Amino acid sequence: MQNGKFKSELIAPCGMNCGICKGYIALTHGVPRVRGKVSYCAGCKPRAKNCYIKRNCKKLTHHEVKFCYECVNMPCKNLDHLDTRYREHYGMSTVENLKMLKANGMVEFLKNQADQHSCPNCGDVVCVHDGKCYGCGYVKPKTGFDCTVKL
Numbered sequence: 143m144q145n146g147k148f149k150s151e152l153i154a155p156c157g158m159n160c161g162i163c164k165g166y167i168a169l170t171h172g173v174p175r176v177r178g179k180v181s182y183c184a185g186c187k188p189r190a191k192n193c194y195i196k197r198n199c200k201k202l203t204h205h206e207v208k209f210c211y212e213c214v215n216m217p218c219k220n221l222d223h224l225d226t227r228y229r230e231h232y233g234m235s236t237v238e239n240l241k242m243l244k245a246n247g248m249v250e251f252l253k254n255q256a257d258q259h260s261c262p263n264c265g266d267v268v269c270v271h272d273g274k275c276y277g278c279g280y281v282k283p284k285t286g287f288d289c290t291v292k293l
């Protein structure tokens with residue numbers, strides 16, 4: 143299933159869209175690797191490696207659930223930690239992604255991701271980690287990018 147550059151196989155169990163991750167964009171756009179800064183990743187599912195969320199969850203490692211929203215305990219401690227980090231640093235919530243995915247299904251979710259993360263100039267993907275489009279060099283304005291709310 144896909145909507146332009148946004149594909150269901152790139153949606154990780156935790157709600158992360160690997161298609162907007164710098165590691166995936168770097169790999170698919172030939173961005174040079176830089177130790178500690180730019181590494182390559184084919185995406186959580188295609189790579190089939192256990193991150194700390196999968197590693198610490200029996201339901202995921204035993205394939206009892208595909209996405210964390212299927213779990214009654216969502217968000218668990220690990221997912222909450224990831225979600226907080228993403229909300230604070232990158233203005234994105236994996237838990238909100240999961241809720242939307244559960245409520246609206248994959249087709250609508252991918253449409254929403256395309257709306258949120260497509261480059262207004264060239265239609266390529268804008269990286270969630272640095273706000274850049276590696277297709278044309280567009281940089282997302284900081285104001286819309288940092289939506290951290292401190293209560």
Ligand SMILES: [Zn+2]
Nearest residue numbers: 261264275278
């Ligand atoms: Zn662009």
